[in-house]
Amino acid sequence: MQGWTNPSQGAQPEFPAASSSSHSAVITPADLRKVIFKRKWLILATTLVGIALAVFYILTTTKQYQASARVNIDLGRSTNIGVESLISQNANFFEDPETALNTQIEIMRSETVAMDVIRALDLFHKKPFSEVFAEHPYNGQLTPLERTALIGMFQGSTRIEIVPDTELVQVNFTNPDPKVAMNAANAIVDAYMQRDLESRFQGTSRVSDWLAHQLTGLKQQVDADQQALADYVQKHNIVVTDSMGGNLVTDSLTTVNEQLAQAQADRIVKEARYRMALTRNPELLVSVAPGTILGALREQQADLMVEQAQLRSKFGPNYPKVREINKQLASVQADIDTEINNLTKRFAEEYNTAVKTESLLQARLDALKQESYRQNASSAQFDILKHTAESTAELYDALQLRLQEAGITAGLGSTNVDIIDHATIPPGPYSPRKKADLMFGLFGGLVGGFILAFALETFDDTLQSSEEAETIAHLPTLAVVPHFSSNKEAAQRAQRQKLLPDLVTYLDPHSLGAEAFRTLRSAILLSAIDREPKVFLVASSFAEEGKSTVAANLAISFAQRDEKVLLVDTDLRRGTSHLKFGLSNRSGLSSVLAREAGREAYETPLADLPGLKVLSRGPIPPNPGEMLGSRSMEALLQQWRDEYDRVILDSSPVLAVSDSLNLASQIDGVLILVRAGVTRKKALLRTREMLRRANARLVGTIVNDADLRLENYYTYSKHYGYGYKSNYGSGYGASDDKK
Numbered sequence: 001m002q003g004w005t006n007p008s009q010g011a012q013p014e015f016p017a018a019s020s021s022s023h024s025a026v027i028t029p030a031d032l033r034k035v036i037f038k039r040k041w042l043i044l045a046t047t048l049v050g051i052a053l054a055v056f057y058i059l060t061t062t063k064q065y066q067a068s069a070r071v072n073i074d075l076g077r078s079t080n081i082g083v084e085s086l087i088s089q090n091a092n093f094f095e096d097p098e099t100a101l102n103t104q105i106e107i108m109r110s111e112t113v114a115m116d117v118i119r120a121l122d123l124f125h126k127k128p129f130s131e132v133f134a135e136h137p138y139n140g141q142l143t144p145l146e147r148t149a150l151i152g153m154f155q156g157s158t159r160i161e162i163v164p165d166t167e168l169v170q171v172n173f174t175n176p177d178p179k180v181a182m183n184a185a186n187a188i189v190d191a192y193m194q195r196d197l198e199s200r201f202q203g204t205s206r207v208s209d210w211l212a213h214q215l216t217g218l219k220q221q222v223d224a225d226q227q228a229l230a231d232y233v234q235k236h237n238i239v240v241t242d243s244m245g246g247n248l249v250t251d252s253l254t255t256v257n258e259q260l261a262q263a264q265a266d267r268i269v270k271e272a273r274y275r276m277a278l279t280r281n282p283e284l285l286v287s288v289a290p291g292t293i294l295g296a297l298r299e300q301q302a303d304l305m306v307e308q309a310q311l312r313s314k315f316g317p318n319y320p321k322v323r324e325i326n327k328q329l330a331s332v333q334a335d336i337d338t339e340i341n342n343l344t345k346r347f348a349e350e351y352n353t354a355v356k357t358e359s360l361l362q363a364r365l366d367a368l369k370q371e372s373y374r375q376n377a378s379s380a381q382f383d384i385l386k387h388t389a390e391s392t393a394e395l396y397d398a399l400q401l402r403l404q405e406a407g408i409t410a411g412l413g414s415t416n417v418d419i420i421d422h423a424t425i426p427p428g429p430y431s432p433r434k435k436a437d438l439m440f441g442l443f444g445g446l447v448g449g450f451i452l453a454f455a456l457e458t459f460d461d462t463l464q465s466s467e468e469a470e471t472i473a474h475l476p477t478l479a480v481v482p483h484f485s486s487n488k489e490a491a492q493r494a495q496r497q498k499l500l501p502d503l504v505t506y507l508d509p510h511s512l513g514a515e516a517f518r519t520l521r522s523a524i525l526l527s528a529i530d531r532e533p534k535v536f537l538v539a540s541s542f543a544e545e546g547k548s549t550v551a552a553n554l555a556i557s558f559a560q561r562d563e564k565v566l567l568v569d570t571d572l573r574r575g576t577s578h579l580k581f582g583l584s585n586r587s588g589l590s591s592v593l594a595r596e597a598g599r600e601a602y603e604t605p606l607a608d609l610p611g612l613k614v615l616s617r618g619p620i621p622p623n624p625g626e627m628l629g630s631r632s633m634e635a636l637l638q639q640w641r642d643e644y645d646r647v648i649l650d651s652s653p654v655l656a657v658s659d660s661l662n663l664a665s666q667i668d669g670v671l672i673l674v675r676a677g678v679t680r681k682k683a684l685l686r687t688r689e690m691l692r693r694a695n696a697r698l699v700g701t702i703v704n705d706a707d708l709r710l711e712n713y714y715t716y717s718k719h720y721g722y723g724y725k726s727n728y729g730s731g732y733g734a735s736d737d738k739k
Contacts, residue, residue, distance in 0.1 A: 569650045
């Protein structure tokens with residue numbers, strides 16, 4: 001902090017507010033710890049309430065026993081022995097197995113199953129169901145209201161669930177009687193299985209009746225369709241040759257068409273060979289007629305030509321052997337030409353024959369087509385009649401088979417439910433579970449306490465620590481004064497000297513409270529280097545925040561440094577400085593300002609601190625504000641500056657009256673007092689703004705009556721230690737003087 005300025009200079013810079021956003025936006029573990037310590041009694045009380053409720057529940061709740069039976073419902077398994085399943089059975093099978101299984105579970109929970117079990121076990125006369133007939137005994141008849149009540153109680157005691165990661169279904173039943181719980185769980189399974197069998201038998205019977213009724217008229221329809229088909233065939237001379245409905249014309253048309261295709265393929269092959277022969281190329285003819293002598297002649301010709309070429313190159317063209325080979329070549333060539341002519345003639349004859357065959361088959365096919373066209377009208381009607389007759393016959397046969405199966409299935413139907421575990425007598429009560437209920441009460445109360453504590457903390461806008469005071473006021477916290485109470489020795493000393501025990505700096509100088517005021521003294525001395533402040537005003541928002549206690553202890557702390565200190569009570573309305581030091585208050589500040597008293601108004605209350613003078617408030621004047629704002633008060637302040645090293649003014653509440661504002665601009669420094677757990681955030685802000693508007697020089701804040709466990713720089717231990725006596729309390733509130 002910078003040094004002090006003269007009254008004529010500008011206002012000193014404000015304490016920086018850089019940490020405001022970070023403190024308000026982030027909740028640290030230290031903040032959580034502070035809330036827990038602050039609301040520890042609330043959390044403890046809520047926890048005890050939770051435990052008490054759990055104990056009350058355990059003691060007042062009737063013991064309930066739960067029995068469980070497990071079954072396997074296999075919806076994909078056939079329910080018949082060697083017989084095809086009925087249509088009605090397959091029609092009710094869901095594609096989604098989970099949906100189908102849930103449907104079966106709902107059937108187990110149904111009112112029909114519930115009433116079957118109630119009647120089978122005679123639960124009308126067993127608790128808690130007998131309570132339904134408390135006014136009117138059960139006489140074998142149920143009113144709608146009684147039936148609804150019984151079913152509701154039964155379903156409330158029943159819990160049916162799928163065993164996790166399996167396809168098993170567990171049936172649980174809870175009752176005060178363990179035998180009733182066991183019998184009811186097994187009875188639910190039995191009633192469900194019986195209902196399943198009955199529903200299947202009834203469904204099969206309904207199918208049989210319906211099939212028998214349908215077959216009566218269907219048999220007549222089959223006979224009529226067969227007779228109509230026979231009459232039509234006879235009338236239109238349709239000769240059926242196979243079971244598929246074919247006739248002679250269609251069979252002939254198919255045969256001739258196949259023959260025509262073969263003839264066309266044969267004609268194409270023979271035409272190709274004939275055209276190759278017309279080229280008179282021996283090599284091509286050899287490829288299409290490999291079995292003829294043309295190939296041998298070509299090989300012989302090739303050999304002679306090779307031998308001719310060798311002899312001519314060696315002996316010349318006139319060599320006798322050469323001339324002989326030439327004759328042989330001419331003879332072979334003549335044979336080749338003759339063979340080519342023969343092949344060409346043969347291929348021409350084969351081609352002409354194939355063309356004629358193809359023409360004859362094409363003519364036959366055209367004739368059959370014309371005949372087939374003439375029979376199309378008759379065949380179309382024949383197919384219609386034939387299909388109708390066959391369909392009717394097939395339907396009749398299928399229904400006849402179903403009717404036979406239904407008759408067999410009605411007697412051989414089996415269930416698709418397997419009982420895995422029968423319910424047994426439970427070994428112990430299901431509810432209440434003492435340990436679990438107590439733990440639930442403990443943790444429920446603890447969690448509820450935390451929730452309630454943090455909820456109250458959200459609505460609590462009082463300041464609790466120095467960190468909050470700095471964050472809100474943007475002023476440094478000069479000291480944190482803990483809650484303290486005098487020990488026995490200090491109290492006796494105070495009683496002997498007629499002092500109030502909250503003068504801890506004098507009565508118990510080794511206590512932590514006294515050390516806090518010495519810390520405040522050091523902070524004030526270090527707050528300015530260039531010009532040491534002399535006159536201080538201790539201000540607060542409202543009364544009972546500890547201004548008089550802080551001002552008195554601060555004055556004693558300065559006096560213990562062998563300084564000349566004057567403590568002035570400027571609260572001319574309700575000042576209490578005279579009570580703390582055991583003074584008469586016959587004369588004081590009001591008397592001095594009214595010129596009714598002089599030096600005799602200044603008293604020395606402590607013999608061993610002769611440097612400490614106290615000027616009490618004196619008689620209450622009619623106009624306190626005007627007296628404090630008078631020139632006489634201004635002259636007194638100047639006089640005190642010259643005569644004393646320190647002048648500490650105990651003021652009236654800033655927000656209650658405006659008396660202190662008249663002095664603010666003439667003071668070297670104003671100390672704003674904040675009482676932890678009492679001063680509200682808005683009150684502190686308003687006090688700071690009013691003092692600033694009065695041109696007061698704000699030094700910082702003092703957090704009074706603080707619980708050091710809420711200060712983040714202290715440990716969790718109750719023994720804060722540092723060589724001082726731990727004779728201060730741990731509760732909240734100010735000292736004996738609440739001002």
